[in-house]
Amino acid sequence: MTGPKPPLEPFHAVEINRLAHARARSGLDVIHMEVGEPSAGAPAPALAAAARSLRGGRLGYWYSDALKERIASHYAGWYGVSVAPERIVLTPGASGALLLAFTVLFRAGERVALGRPGYPAYRNVLKALGMEPVEIPCGPLTRYQPTAAMLEALTPAPAGLVVASPANPTGTMLSRDDLGALAAACRRLSIPLISDEIYHGITYGERAASVLEVERDAIVINSFSKYWCMTGWRLGWLVSPPGLAEEMMSYAGNIFLTPSTLAQHAALAAMDAHEELAAHLDTYAANRRLVMDSLASIGITRVAPADGAFYVYADIGHLTDDSLGFCKRLLADTGVAFNTGLDFDPVEGHRTLRISFAVSAAETAEAMARFGRWLSSR
Numbered sequence: 001m002t003g004p005k006p007p008l009e010p011f012h013a014v015e016i017n018r019l020a021h022a023r024a025r026s027g028l029d030v031i032h033m034e035v036g037e038p039s040a041g042a043p044a045p046a047l048a049a050a051a052r053s054l055r056g057g058r059l060g061y062w063y064s065d066a067l068k069e070r071i072a073s074h075y076a077g078w079y080g081v082s083v084a085p086e087r088i089v090l091t092p093g094a095s096g097a098l099l100l101a102f103t104v105l106f107r108a109g110e111r112v113a114l115g116r117p118g119y120p121a122y123r124n125v126l127k128a129l130g131m132e133p134v135e136i137p138c139g140p141l142t143r144y145q146p147t148a149a150m151l152e153a154l155t156p157a158p159a160g161l162v163v164a165s166p167a168n169p170t171g172t173m174l175s176r177d178d179l180g181a182l183a184a185a186c187r188r189l190s191i192p193l194i195s196d197e198i199y200h201g202i203t204y205g206e207r208a209a210s211v212l213e214v215e216r217d218a219i220v221i222n223s224f225s226k227y228w229c230m231t232g233w234r235l236g237w238l239v240s241p242p243g244l245a246e247e248m249m250s251y252a253g254n255i256f257l258t259p260s261t262l263a264q265h266a267a268l269a270a271m272d273a274h275e276e277l278a279a280h281l282d283t284y285a286a287n288r289r290l291v292m293d294s295l296a297s298i299g300i301t302r303v304a305p306a307d308g309a310f311y312v313y314a315d316i317g318h319l320t321d322d323s324l325g326f327c328k329r330l331l332a333d334t335g336v337a338f339n340t341g342l343d344f345d346p347v348e349g350h351r352t353l354r355i356s357f358a359v360s361a362a363e364t365a366e367a368m369a370r371f372g373r374w375l376s377s378r
């Protein structure tokens, strides 16, 4: 077959974001809770380090060994896990790490399992690479996460599994035991387990367990975008199993050369900005409570247990079966931007929405008040 590949589904969050910006340009106010990004910027030491390296002049292609070592020590500090710096591959965001992992691990035509709802790029990047995403429908009974039994029930067996904990859009987590069971199932099937840990550090009870605590040969995806508030800096990393590290590095070098040099300087400093980052967590925790309470008070009670990340994923099937239209009307009428669940679940997402609460406490309170008034006036 020749010609371009079939088109990918659009990212609806981008469309709602575009409408929200158009509204702001026309002089109307907007509360942005449609995109998954912290409204706070990079921590102050990161900005200072970036300014120093800009003044230093030449920002050539560069790979920071110091940052790889610092990330390796982060695994010892946060999880008590020993990771050799050689296993860390720096990438342009978690997006780059996902592209790298899928490219190295799977061949065109292979089937790769993932939970639905889930982050849309898993499905779409797999498709872009000619692989076949196999979605495992997950609901409240399993906290919207796939289980070992669900994985092992797939026929034919997939060539790999992708999980995320805390997940996007639900915020739900896999415990250390859940990860252990999934890792054991992947071992039985002789397939790689890819664990997206981009929301680690942002949790509201239990800390998030890393897959590396239970499986040395799993692949970890992570990034400076979320906990470290550095979305636009485009820097992330992948932890490779020891036997694949060289191959990962040579693919990464060919696909990306190096990640952003400026971002690597900044990220090294960001990794020690604990106090500043902890303050954001207090805001997220208060916002999460406010969103959950406000939803409950307006009768939206089928809500995923948001263990971590900065999202609330809610079933609004009693209000609409067109969540995209619902979000667009809400934006047009009130200036509050939420995202449709369709991005995360092409099958059931017409009845769900995702609220991203990584904004200020005042914005969260105002958005939920407007949402409540809008619903009662419909």
Ligand SMILES: Cc1ncc(COP(=O)(O)O)c(C=O)c1O
Binding pocket: 036, 092, 093, 094, 095, 096, 119, 164, 167, 168, 196, 198, 222, 223, 224, 225, 231, 235, 236
């Ligand atoms: C679960 C998940 N993985 C990966 C990414 C990509 O993040 P980035 O490329 O900014 O590091 C995102 C972004 O929202 C995400 O939610």
